[in-house]
Amino acid sequence: MANNGVPLQVPMLTKSNYDNWSLRMVALLGAHDVWEIVEKGLVIPENEGTLSQTQKDSLRDSRKRDKKALCLIYQGLDEDTFEKVSGAKTAKKAWEKLQTSYKGVDQVKKVRLQTLRKEFEVLHMKESELISDYFSRVLTVTNNLKRNGEKYDDVRIMKKVLRSLDPKFEHIVTVIEETKDLEAMTIEQLLGSLQANEERKKKKEDIKEQVLKTRVDSPKEEHGNATNTLWCSHRVDIVEVELM
Structure with missing residues:
Protein backbone atom coordinates (compact mmCIF):
# COMPACT_ATOMS: atom_id res chain seq x y z
CA MET A 1 0.00 0.00 0.00
CA GLY A 104 26.38 -8.57 -16.57
CA VAL A 105 29.96 -8.20 -15.49
CA ASP A 106 32.19 -5.32 -16.57
CA GLN A 107 33.19 -6.87 -19.88
CA VAL A 108 29.59 -7.47 -20.90
CA LYS A 109 28.76 -3.93 -19.86
CA LYS A 110 31.55 -2.58 -22.05
CA VAL A 111 30.25 -4.49 -25.05
CA ARG A 112 26.73 -3.22 -24.38
CA LEU A 113 28.02 0.36 -24.19
CA GLN A 114 29.89 0.00 -27.47
CA THR A 115 26.74 -1.28 -29.14
CA LEU A 116 24.64 1.57 -27.76
CA ARG A 117 27.24 4.18 -28.76
CA LYS A 118 27.23 2.84 -32.31
CA GLU A 119 23.44 2.84 -32.33
CA PHE A 120 23.45 6.48 -31.20
CA GLU A 121 25.92 7.54 -33.88
CA VAL A 122 24.01 5.96 -36.78
CA LEU A 123 20.61 7.27 -35.70
CA HIS A 124 18.96 9.17 -38.54
CA MET A 125 15.43 10.35 -39.12
CA LYS A 126 13.45 8.35 -41.68
CA GLU A 127 11.84 10.22 -44.56
CA SER A 128 8.24 9.56 -43.49
CA GLU A 129 8.93 9.62 -39.73
CA LEU A 130 7.25 12.13 -37.44
CA ILE A 131 9.41 14.42 -35.30
CA SER A 132 7.88 13.01 -32.10
CA ASP A 133 8.63 9.43 -33.16
CA TYR A 134 12.24 10.26 -34.01
CA PHE A 135 12.73 12.02 -30.67
CA SER A 136 11.40 8.92 -28.92
CA ARG A 137 13.94 6.73 -30.73
CA VAL A 138 16.81 9.06 -29.83
CA LEU A 139 15.78 9.33 -26.18
CA THR A 140 15.35 5.57 -25.86
CA VAL A 141 18.97 5.03 -26.93
CA THR A 142 20.36 7.86 -24.78
CA ASN A 143 18.40 6.68 -21.73
CA ASN A 144 19.88 3.21 -22.17
CA LEU A 145 23.35 4.75 -22.41
CA LYS A 146 22.79 6.71 -19.20
CA ARG A 147 21.56 3.63 -17.37
CA ASN A 148 24.80 1.90 -18.32
CA GLY A 149 26.93 4.70 -16.89
CA GLU A 150 27.42 6.90 -19.96
CA LYS A 151 27.07 10.66 -19.55
CA TYR A 152 24.98 12.39 -22.21
CA ASP A 153 23.87 15.96 -21.56
CA ASP A 154 20.88 17.58 -23.27
CA VAL A 155 23.03 19.79 -25.54
CA ARG A 156 24.79 16.76 -27.01
CA ILE A 157 21.46 15.05 -27.61
CA MET A 158 19.96 18.15 -29.26
CA LYS A 159 22.98 18.56 -31.54
CA LYS A 160 22.61 14.93 -32.56
CA VAL A 161 18.94 15.46 -33.38
CA LEU A 162 19.60 18.59 -35.45
CA ARG A 163 22.32 17.02 -37.58
CA SER A 164 20.36 13.83 -38.23
CA LEU A 165 16.97 15.23 -39.26
CA ASP A 166 15.45 14.63 -42.68
CA PRO A 167 16.67 17.20 -45.30
CA LYS A 168 13.22 18.80 -45.45
CA PHE A 169 14.00 20.35 -42.04
CA GLU A 170 17.25 21.91 -43.26
CA HIS A 171 15.88 25.47 -43.15
CA ILE A 172 14.55 25.32 -39.58
CA VAL A 173 17.77 23.60 -38.44
CA THR A 174 19.80 26.49 -39.86
CA VAL A 175 17.53 29.02 -38.15
CA ILE A 176 17.81 27.25 -34.78
CA GLU A 177 21.59 26.92 -35.00
CA GLU A 178 22.02 30.59 -35.94
CA THR A 179 19.48 32.16 -33.58
CA LYS A 180 19.11 29.82 -30.59
CA ASP A 181 21.47 29.07 -27.72
CA LEU A 182 21.25 25.33 -27.18
CA GLU A 183 22.84 25.75 -23.75
CA ALA A 184 19.74 27.70 -22.68
CA MET A 185 17.30 25.44 -24.50
CA THR A 186 15.61 22.25 -23.30
CA ILE A 187 14.91 19.12 -25.30
CA GLU A 188 11.19 19.79 -24.86
CA GLN A 189 11.56 23.28 -26.34
CA LEU A 190 13.47 21.94 -29.34
CA LEU A 191 10.82 19.29 -29.87
CA GLY A 192 8.11 21.97 -29.74
CA SER A 193 9.87 24.18 -32.32
CA LEU A 194 10.41 21.29 -34.72
CA GLN A 195 6.84 20.03 -34.33
CA ALA A 196 5.47 23.52 -35.06
CA ASN A 197 7.56 23.64 -38.24
CA GLU A 198 6.41 20.15 -39.16
CA GLU A 199 2.77 21.17 -38.74
CA ARG A 200 3.23 24.27 -40.93
CA LYS A 201 4.80 22.14 -43.66
CA LYS A 202 1.92 19.69 -43.48
CA LYS A 203 -0.66 22.47 -43.84
CA LYS A 204 1.16 23.86 -46.90
CA GLU A 205 1.29 20.40 -48.46
CA ASP A 206 -2.44 19.91 -47.81
CA ILE A 207 -3.22 23.24 -49.50
CA LYS A 208 -1.05 22.36 -52.51
CA GLU A 209 -2.78 19.01 -52.87
CA GLN A 210 -6.19 20.68 -52.70
CA VAL A 211 -5.24 23.25 -55.35
CA LEU A 212 -3.84 20.53 -57.61
CA LYS A 213 -6.98 18.44 -57.18
CA THR A 214 -9.12 21.44 -58.09
CA ARG A 215 -7.10 22.06 -61.25
CA VAL A 216 -7.32 18.42 -62.27
CA ASP A 217 -11.07 18.26 -61.68
CA SER A 218 -11.90 21.55 -63.48
CA PRO A 219 -11.12 20.39 -67.09
CA LYS A 220 -13.28 17.31 -66.51
CA GLU A 221 -16.21 19.49 -65.52
CA GLU A 222 -15.69 21.81 -68.51
CA HIS A 223 -15.42 18.83 -70.88
CA GLY A 224 -18.55 17.34 -69.38
CA ASN A 225 -20.50 20.58 -69.86
CA ALA A 226 -19.34 20.90 -73.48
CA THR A 227 -20.43 17.33 -74.24
CA ASN A 228 -23.86 17.94 -72.75
CA THR A 229 -24.28 21.11 -74.79
CA LEU A 230 -23.29 19.32 -78.01
CA TRP A 231 -25.68 16.46 -77.30
CA CYS A 232 -28.56 18.83 -76.55
CA SER A 233 -27.88 20.78 -79.76
CA HIS A 234 -27.79 17.57 -81.79
CA ARG A 235 -31.05 16.42 -80.22
CA VAL A 236 -32.77 19.70 -81.11
CA ASP A 237 -31.70 19.29 -84.77
CA ILE A 238 -33.21 15.81 -84.86
CA VAL A 239 -36.50 17.04 -83.43
CA GLU A 240 -36.69 19.84 -86.01
CA VAL A 241 -36.11 17.38 -88.88
CA GLU A 242 -38.85 15.08 -87.62
CA LEU A 243 -41.34 17.97 -87.41
CA MET A 244 -40.69 19.21 -90.94
Missing part, protein backbone atom coordinates in the same frame (compact mmCIF):
# COMPACT_ATOMS: atom_id res chain seq x y z
CA ALA A 2 1.11 3.52 -0.72
CA ASN A 3 0.76 6.17 1.94
CA ASN A 4 -2.62 7.26 0.57
CA GLY A 5 -4.01 3.73 0.83
CA VAL A 6 -3.88 3.03 -2.92
CA PRO A 7 -2.13 -0.29 -3.71
CA LEU A 8 0.89 0.03 -6.00
CA GLN A 9 1.33 -2.75 -8.54
CA VAL A 10 4.70 -4.48 -8.51
CA PRO A 11 6.14 -4.66 -12.07
CA MET A 12 7.22 -8.09 -13.32
CA LEU A 13 10.82 -8.64 -14.37
CA THR A 14 11.33 -10.33 -17.76
CA LYS A 15 14.40 -11.34 -19.74
CA SER A 16 14.38 -8.10 -21.73
CA ASN A 17 13.05 -5.33 -19.45
CA TYR A 18 15.56 -5.13 -16.59
CA ASP A 19 16.48 -1.46 -17.15
CA ASN A 20 12.89 -0.25 -17.10
CA TRP A 21 11.92 -2.71 -14.36
CA SER A 22 14.70 -1.49 -12.06
CA LEU A 23 13.64 2.14 -12.54
CA ARG A 24 10.05 1.29 -11.66
CA MET A 25 11.16 -0.74 -8.66
CA VAL A 26 13.32 2.11 -7.33
CA ALA A 27 10.25 4.35 -7.51
CA LEU A 28 8.05 1.70 -5.88
CA LEU A 29 10.51 0.95 -3.08
CA GLY A 30 10.87 4.67 -2.50
CA ALA A 31 7.10 5.07 -2.28
CA HIS A 32 7.13 2.40 0.43
CA ASP A 33 10.01 4.20 2.16
CA VAL A 34 12.37 1.23 1.88
CA TRP A 35 14.67 2.11 -1.05
CA GLU A 36 17.34 3.49 1.29
CA ILE A 37 17.68 0.13 3.04
CA VAL A 38 18.15 -1.54 -0.38
CA GLU A 39 20.71 1.03 -1.51
CA LYS A 40 22.78 1.20 1.69
CA GLY A 41 22.12 -2.26 3.04
CA LEU A 42 21.12 -3.55 6.46
CA VAL A 43 23.90 -2.98 8.98
CA ILE A 44 23.87 -5.42 11.91
CA PRO A 45 26.29 -4.78 14.80
CA GLU A 46 28.55 -7.62 15.94
CA ASN A 47 27.33 -7.48 19.51
CA GLU A 48 23.66 -6.57 19.74
CA GLY A 49 23.72 -7.08 23.49
CA THR A 50 25.62 -3.84 23.99
CA LEU A 51 23.01 -1.75 22.20
CA SER A 52 20.82 0.70 24.02
CA GLN A 53 17.06 0.29 23.86
CA THR A 54 16.84 3.09 21.31
CA GLN A 55 19.44 1.40 19.12
CA LYS A 56 17.63 -1.93 19.44
CA ASP A 57 14.37 -0.31 18.38
CA SER A 58 16.13 1.30 15.41
CA LEU A 59 17.67 -2.04 14.40
CA ARG A 60 14.30 -3.77 14.68
CA ASP A 61 12.78 -1.12 12.42
CA SER A 62 15.61 -1.50 9.90
CA ARG A 63 15.13 -5.27 9.80
CA LYS A 64 11.42 -4.83 9.27
CA ARG A 65 11.98 -2.40 6.38
CA ASP A 66 14.59 -4.72 4.86
CA LYS A 67 12.13 -7.64 4.90
CA LYS A 68 9.46 -5.42 3.37
CA ALA A 69 11.84 -4.40 0.58
CA LEU A 70 12.84 -8.03 0.00
CA CYS A 71 9.18 -9.02 -0.16
CA LEU A 72 8.46 -6.36 -2.79
CA ILE A 73 11.43 -7.47 -4.89
CA TYR A 74 10.30 -11.11 -4.69
CA GLN A 75 6.83 -10.15 -5.92
CA GLY A 76 8.31 -8.90 -9.19
CA LEU A 77 10.08 -12.19 -9.99
CA ASP A 78 8.94 -15.38 -11.67
CA GLU A 79 9.89 -18.76 -10.19
CA ASP A 80 13.09 -19.20 -12.21
CA THR A 81 14.40 -15.74 -11.36
CA PHE A 82 13.42 -16.14 -7.71
CA GLU A 83 15.67 -19.20 -7.50
CA LYS A 84 18.65 -17.01 -8.48
CA VAL A 85 18.20 -14.70 -5.48
CA SER A 86 16.48 -16.94 -2.94
CA GLY A 87 19.73 -17.33 -1.02
CA ALA A 88 20.09 -13.59 -0.44
CA LYS A 89 19.64 -12.68 3.22
CA THR A 90 19.00 -8.97 2.66
CA ALA A 91 17.22 -6.82 0.09
CA LYS A 92 20.54 -5.25 -0.95
CA LYS A 93 22.07 -8.67 -1.68
CA ALA A 94 19.02 -9.72 -3.72
CA TRP A 95 19.12 -6.46 -5.66
CA GLU A 96 22.83 -6.85 -6.42
CA LYS A 97 22.35 -10.45 -7.58
CA LEU A 98 19.69 -9.33 -10.03
CA GLN A 99 21.86 -6.45 -11.18
CA THR A 100 24.80 -8.75 -11.86
CA SER A 101 22.61 -11.34 -13.54
CA TYR A 102 20.88 -8.95 -15.93
CA LYS A 103 23.42 -6.21 -16.51
Whole structure:
Protein backbone atom coordinates (compact mmCIF):
# COMPACT_ATOMS: atom_id res chain seq x y z
CA MET A 1 0.00 0.00 0.00
CA ALA A 2 1.11 3.52 -0.72
CA ASN A 3 0.76 6.17 1.94
CA ASN A 4 -2.62 7.26 0.57
CA GLY A 5 -4.01 3.73 0.83
CA VAL A 6 -3.88 3.03 -2.92
CA PRO A 7 -2.13 -0.29 -3.71
CA LEU A 8 0.89 0.03 -6.00
CA GLN A 9 1.33 -2.75 -8.54
CA VAL A 10 4.70 -4.48 -8.51
CA PRO A 11 6.14 -4.66 -12.07
CA MET A 12 7.22 -8.09 -13.32
CA LEU A 13 10.82 -8.64 -14.37
CA THR A 14 11.33 -10.33 -17.76
CA LYS A 15 14.40 -11.34 -19.74
CA SER A 16 14.38 -8.10 -21.73
CA ASN A 17 13.05 -5.33 -19.45
CA TYR A 18 15.56 -5.13 -16.59
CA ASP A 19 16.48 -1.46 -17.15
CA ASN A 20 12.89 -0.25 -17.10
CA TRP A 21 11.92 -2.71 -14.36
CA SER A 22 14.70 -1.49 -12.06
CA LEU A 23 13.64 2.14 -12.54
CA ARG A 24 10.05 1.29 -11.66
CA MET A 25 11.16 -0.74 -8.66
CA VAL A 26 13.32 2.11 -7.33
CA ALA A 27 10.25 4.35 -7.51
CA LEU A 28 8.05 1.70 -5.88
CA LEU A 29 10.51 0.95 -3.08
CA GLY A 30 10.87 4.67 -2.50
CA ALA A 31 7.10 5.07 -2.28
CA HIS A 32 7.13 2.40 0.43
CA ASP A 33 10.01 4.20 2.16
CA VAL A 34 12.37 1.23 1.88
CA TRP A 35 14.67 2.11 -1.05
CA GLU A 36 17.34 3.49 1.29
CA ILE A 37 17.68 0.13 3.04
CA VAL A 38 18.15 -1.54 -0.38
CA GLU A 39 20.71 1.03 -1.51
CA LYS A 40 22.78 1.20 1.69
CA GLY A 41 22.12 -2.26 3.04
CA LEU A 42 21.12 -3.55 6.46
CA VAL A 43 23.90 -2.98 8.98
CA ILE A 44 23.87 -5.42 11.91
CA PRO A 45 26.29 -4.78 14.80
CA GLU A 46 28.55 -7.62 15.94
CA ASN A 47 27.33 -7.48 19.51
CA GLU A 48 23.66 -6.57 19.74
CA GLY A 49 23.72 -7.08 23.49
CA THR A 50 25.62 -3.84 23.99
CA LEU A 51 23.01 -1.75 22.20
CA SER A 52 20.82 0.70 24.02
CA GLN A 53 17.06 0.29 23.86
CA THR A 54 16.84 3.09 21.31
CA GLN A 55 19.44 1.40 19.12
CA LYS A 56 17.63 -1.93 19.44
CA ASP A 57 14.37 -0.31 18.38
CA SER A 58 16.13 1.30 15.41
CA LEU A 59 17.67 -2.04 14.40
CA ARG A 60 14.30 -3.77 14.68
CA ASP A 61 12.78 -1.12 12.42
CA SER A 62 15.61 -1.50 9.90
CA ARG A 63 15.13 -5.27 9.80
CA LYS A 64 11.42 -4.83 9.27
CA ARG A 65 11.98 -2.40 6.38
CA ASP A 66 14.59 -4.72 4.86
CA LYS A 67 12.13 -7.64 4.90
CA LYS A 68 9.46 -5.42 3.37
CA ALA A 69 11.84 -4.40 0.58
CA LEU A 70 12.84 -8.03 0.00
CA CYS A 71 9.18 -9.02 -0.16
CA LEU A 72 8.46 -6.36 -2.79
CA ILE A 73 11.43 -7.47 -4.89
CA TYR A 74 10.30 -11.11 -4.69
CA GLN A 75 6.83 -10.15 -5.92
CA GLY A 76 8.31 -8.90 -9.19
CA LEU A 77 10.08 -12.19 -9.99
CA ASP A 78 8.94 -15.38 -11.67
CA GLU A 79 9.89 -18.76 -10.19
CA ASP A 80 13.09 -19.20 -12.21
CA THR A 81 14.40 -15.74 -11.36
CA PHE A 82 13.42 -16.14 -7.71
CA GLU A 83 15.67 -19.20 -7.50
CA LYS A 84 18.65 -17.01 -8.48
CA VAL A 85 18.20 -14.70 -5.48
CA SER A 86 16.48 -16.94 -2.94
CA GLY A 87 19.73 -17.33 -1.02
CA ALA A 88 20.09 -13.59 -0.44
CA LYS A 89 19.64 -12.68 3.22
CA THR A 90 19.00 -8.97 2.66
CA ALA A 91 17.22 -6.82 0.09
CA LYS A 92 20.54 -5.25 -0.95
CA LYS A 93 22.07 -8.67 -1.68
CA ALA A 94 19.02 -9.72 -3.72
CA TRP A 95 19.12 -6.46 -5.66
CA GLU A 96 22.83 -6.85 -6.42
CA LYS A 97 22.35 -10.45 -7.58
CA LEU A 98 19.69 -9.33 -10.03
CA GLN A 99 21.86 -6.45 -11.18
CA THR A 100 24.80 -8.75 -11.86
CA SER A 101 22.61 -11.34 -13.54
CA TYR A 102 20.88 -8.95 -15.93
CA LYS A 103 23.42 -6.21 -16.51
CA GLY A 104 26.38 -8.57 -16.57
CA VAL A 105 29.96 -8.20 -15.49
CA ASP A 106 32.19 -5.32 -16.57
CA GLN A 107 33.19 -6.87 -19.88
CA VAL A 108 29.59 -7.47 -20.90
CA LYS A 109 28.76 -3.93 -19.86
CA LYS A 110 31.55 -2.58 -22.05
CA VAL A 111 30.25 -4.49 -25.05
CA ARG A 112 26.73 -3.22 -24.38
CA LEU A 113 28.02 0.36 -24.19
CA GLN A 114 29.89 0.00 -27.47
CA THR A 115 26.74 -1.28 -29.14
CA LEU A 116 24.64 1.57 -27.76
CA ARG A 117 27.24 4.18 -28.76
CA LYS A 118 27.23 2.84 -32.31
CA GLU A 119 23.44 2.84 -32.33
CA PHE A 120 23.45 6.48 -31.20
CA GLU A 121 25.92 7.54 -33.88
CA VAL A 122 24.01 5.96 -36.78
CA LEU A 123 20.61 7.27 -35.70
CA HIS A 124 18.96 9.17 -38.54
CA MET A 125 15.43 10.35 -39.12
CA LYS A 126 13.45 8.35 -41.68
CA GLU A 127 11.84 10.22 -44.56
CA SER A 128 8.24 9.56 -43.49
CA GLU A 129 8.93 9.62 -39.73
CA LEU A 130 7.25 12.13 -37.44
CA ILE A 131 9.41 14.42 -35.30
CA SER A 132 7.88 13.01 -32.10
CA ASP A 133 8.63 9.43 -33.16
CA TYR A 134 12.24 10.26 -34.01
CA PHE A 135 12.73 12.02 -30.67
CA SER A 136 11.40 8.92 -28.92
CA ARG A 137 13.94 6.73 -30.73
CA VAL A 138 16.81 9.06 -29.83
CA LEU A 139 15.78 9.33 -26.18
CA THR A 140 15.35 5.57 -25.86
CA VAL A 141 18.97 5.03 -26.93
CA THR A 142 20.36 7.86 -24.78
CA ASN A 143 18.40 6.68 -21.73
CA ASN A 144 19.88 3.21 -22.17
CA LEU A 145 23.35 4.75 -22.41
CA LYS A 146 22.79 6.71 -19.20
CA ARG A 147 21.56 3.63 -17.37
CA ASN A 148 24.80 1.90 -18.32
CA GLY A 149 26.93 4.70 -16.89
CA GLU A 150 27.42 6.90 -19.96
CA LYS A 151 27.07 10.66 -19.55
CA TYR A 152 24.98 12.39 -22.21
CA ASP A 153 23.87 15.96 -21.56
CA ASP A 154 20.88 17.58 -23.27
CA VAL A 155 23.03 19.79 -25.54
CA ARG A 156 24.79 16.76 -27.01
CA ILE A 157 21.46 15.05 -27.61
CA MET A 158 19.96 18.15 -29.26
CA LYS A 159 22.98 18.56 -31.54
CA LYS A 160 22.61 14.93 -32.56
CA VAL A 161 18.94 15.46 -33.38
CA LEU A 162 19.60 18.59 -35.45
CA ARG A 163 22.32 17.02 -37.58
CA SER A 164 20.36 13.83 -38.23
CA LEU A 165 16.97 15.23 -39.26
CA ASP A 166 15.45 14.63 -42.68
CA PRO A 167 16.67 17.20 -45.30
CA LYS A 168 13.22 18.80 -45.45
CA PHE A 169 14.00 20.35 -42.04
CA GLU A 170 17.25 21.91 -43.26
CA HIS A 171 15.88 25.47 -43.15
CA ILE A 172 14.55 25.32 -39.58
CA VAL A 173 17.77 23.60 -38.44
CA THR A 174 19.80 26.49 -39.86
CA VAL A 175 17.53 29.02 -38.15
CA ILE A 176 17.81 27.25 -34.78
CA GLU A 177 21.59 26.92 -35.00
CA GLU A 178 22.02 30.59 -35.94
CA THR A 179 19.48 32.16 -33.58
CA LYS A 180 19.11 29.82 -30.59
CA ASP A 181 21.47 29.07 -27.72
CA LEU A 182 21.25 25.33 -27.18
CA GLU A 183 22.84 25.75 -23.75
CA ALA A 184 19.74 27.70 -22.68
CA MET A 185 17.30 25.44 -24.50
CA THR A 186 15.61 22.25 -23.30
CA ILE A 187 14.91 19.12 -25.30
CA GLU A 188 11.19 19.79 -24.86
CA GLN A 189 11.56 23.28 -26.34
CA LEU A 190 13.47 21.94 -29.34
CA LEU A 191 10.82 19.29 -29.87
CA GLY A 192 8.11 21.97 -29.74
CA SER A 193 9.87 24.18 -32.32
CA LEU A 194 10.41 21.29 -34.72
CA GLN A 195 6.84 20.03 -34.33
CA ALA A 196 5.47 23.52 -35.06
CA ASN A 197 7.56 23.64 -38.24
CA GLU A 198 6.41 20.15 -39.16
CA GLU A 199 2.77 21.17 -38.74
CA ARG A 200 3.23 24.27 -40.93
CA LYS A 201 4.80 22.14 -43.66
CA LYS A 202 1.92 19.69 -43.48
CA LYS A 203 -0.66 22.47 -43.84
CA LYS A 204 1.16 23.86 -46.90
CA GLU A 205 1.29 20.40 -48.46
CA ASP A 206 -2.44 19.91 -47.81
CA ILE A 207 -3.22 23.24 -49.50
CA LYS A 208 -1.05 22.36 -52.51
CA GLU A 209 -2.78 19.01 -52.87
CA GLN A 210 -6.19 20.68 -52.70
CA VAL A 211 -5.24 23.25 -55.35
CA LEU A 212 -3.84 20.53 -57.61
CA LYS A 213 -6.98 18.44 -57.18
CA THR A 214 -9.12 21.44 -58.09
CA ARG A 215 -7.10 22.06 -61.25
CA VAL A 216 -7.32 18.42 -62.27
CA ASP A 217 -11.07 18.26 -61.68
CA SER A 218 -11.90 21.55 -63.48
CA PRO A 219 -11.12 20.39 -67.09
CA LYS A 220 -13.28 17.31 -66.51
CA GLU A 221 -16.21 19.49 -65.52
CA GLU A 222 -15.69 21.81 -68.51
CA HIS A 223 -15.42 18.83 -70.88
CA GLY A 224 -18.55 17.34 -69.38
CA ASN A 225 -20.50 20.58 -69.86
CA ALA A 226 -19.34 20.90 -73.48
CA THR A 227 -20.43 17.33 -74.24
CA ASN A 228 -23.86 17.94 -72.75
CA THR A 229 -24.28 21.11 -74.79
CA LEU A 230 -23.29 19.32 -78.01
CA TRP A 231 -25.68 16.46 -77.30
CA CYS A 232 -28.56 18.83 -76.55
CA SER A 233 -27.88 20.78 -79.76
CA HIS A 234 -27.79 17.57 -81.79
CA ARG A 235 -31.05 16.42 -80.22
CA VAL A 236 -32.77 19.70 -81.11
CA ASP A 237 -31.70 19.29 -84.77
CA ILE A 238 -33.21 15.81 -84.86
CA VAL A 239 -36.50 17.04 -83.43
CA GLU A 240 -36.69 19.84 -86.01
CA VAL A 241 -36.11 17.38 -88.88
CA GLU A 242 -38.85 15.08 -87.62
CA LEU A 243 -41.34 17.97 -87.41
CA MET A 244 -40.69 19.21 -90.94
